[in-house]
Amino acid sequence: MRAVVYTQTGDSSVLEVVEREPADPGRGEVRVRIVRAGVNPTDWKFRAGGMGELAFPEVVPGQDGAGVVDAVGPGVEGLAVGDRVWTMLAQHQRPGGTAQELVVLPVEHLTALPEGASYDVGASLGVPAITAHRALTTSEGGPDRLAPGALAGRTVLVAGGAGAVGNAAIQLARWAGATVIATVSSDDKARLATAAGAHHTVNYREGDTVDAVRGLAPDGVDIVVEVAPAQNLRDDVRLVKPRGTVAIYANNGGDEVTLSIRETFSTNARFQWVLLYTVGQAALRAAADDVAAAVADGAFGVGEDHGLPLHHFPLEQAAEAHAAVEAGAVGKVLLDVSDA
Template sequence: MRAVVYTETGDSSVLEVVEREATEPGPGEVRVRIVRAGVNPTDWKFRAGGMGELAFPEVVPGQDGSGVVDAVGPDVDGLAVGDRVWTMLAQHRRPGGTAQELVVLPVGHLTTLPEGASYDVGASLGVPAITAHRALTTSEDGPDRLAPGALSGRTVLVAGGAGAVGNAAIQLARWAGATVIATVSSDDKARLATAAGAHHTVNYRGGDTADAVRALAPDGVDIVVEVAPAQNLKLDLRVIKPRGTIAIYANNGGDEVSISVRETFSTNARFQWVLLYTVGEAALRAAADDITAAVADGAYGAGEDHGLPLHHYPLEQTAEAHAAVEDGAVGKVLIDLSDA
């Protein structure tokens, strides 16, 4: 089978396509024939050495993907050969991710892809959608699960509404009944956020963003899904409701954040840090189940119509796919491994 590997950290040139023998699934594992693999910022950051030294002599990148169950190991319930699935954290603590034709994964890292949902959608879930779910479900006043009506009466502010996590947060929050405001940097990105389901968009490059958000939500917002705390924290504190949650999942715009203790006290708000690798299996499974329900309801999708442009690359161009994500491609970068 074909696989993309790297044996040292560096720029995208360290990636190479090789032939490898497919492995058999062990107890509690299944083998998946990958149709699409998603590329996330964490993929190039791991490859570039930003997450530390390599944990394995040879690494296949890719946390996210979608495909068809090809073989089932002992003691596996709920999945069978021929089932369509999407993956989560495929590379976590494992040398083999989704940038290969066949990957063996624990059954807990797979979820059935609903009938009618494309492999493009399945490969676009994973890291972005689960991150968004976590950001939306850790507030003091709940909810801890998403479903239609779960966020009714709540207002969610999504920073960077045209990004992959921002797009996922908009789609999930809208499905759950929230009023969604997204900040964007251009009219084109405003159109993407609106296509995802945002009720309102605010261009943070034109005027006072906090005043604009307050005009839309006079009582403040219940949840902020934050991608750039170094730049936006003062804004977030101006618009958050008492007991609201500022959920921070990335460090865009800088690694350091300073806050005024007195100013922050007055909000009674909480800061929720979001990193999927340590949230725990229960949170991952809850997110996977809720996201799959949203997809099955037709409330979550990928492509221009859902505010998430798709960029396809063949497996042999995985280096170019990584470079596209590293350069800030708007939308979702996918690697095509086989036909459906």
């Protein structure tokens, strides 16, 4: 089988396509023939050494993917050969991710892909959708699961509404009944956020963002899904309702923040840090089940019509795909691994 590997950290040139023998699934494991693999920022950050030294002599990148069950190991229940599935955290604490034709994973890292959902959709879930779910389900008095009506009466502010996590947060929040405001940096990105389902968009490069959001939500917002705390956290404090939540899942644009203690005290708000690798299996499973339900309801999609343009690369161009994500490609970068 073909697999993309790297044996040292560095830029995308360290990636190479090699032939490897597929592994057999062990107890509680499933082998999946990957049709489509997603490429996320976390993939290139691992590859570039931003997460520390390599944990294995050879690494196949890729947390997210979608494909068909090829073989099942002893003790596996709920999945059978031929079932369509999508992955989450495929590379976490394992040497082999989704940028290969056949990958063996623990069954808990897999979720059935709803009937009618494309492999493009399946490969675009994983990191973005599970992160968005976590950001939307950790508030005081709020739901810990998402479903239609779960966020009814609440207002969600999504920073960076044209990004992959921002897009997922908009779609999931809208499905759950929230009023959604998204911040963007251009008219083109405003169109993408609107296509995802945002009720309102605010261009943070035009005028005062706090005033603009307050004009749409005079009482403030219940949840902020934050991608750039270094720039935005002081504004978030001014916008979040008492006992609201600012859920922070990335550090775009800076690694440190400064806050007024007095100003922040008055909010009674919580800052919820979101990193999927340590949220625990129960939260991951709940998120995967809810995301799958949204997909089955037709409430979560990909492509221009859903605010998430797709960029396809063949497996042999994995280096170019990584470089595109690292350069800030708008939308979702996918690897075409094998035929459906």
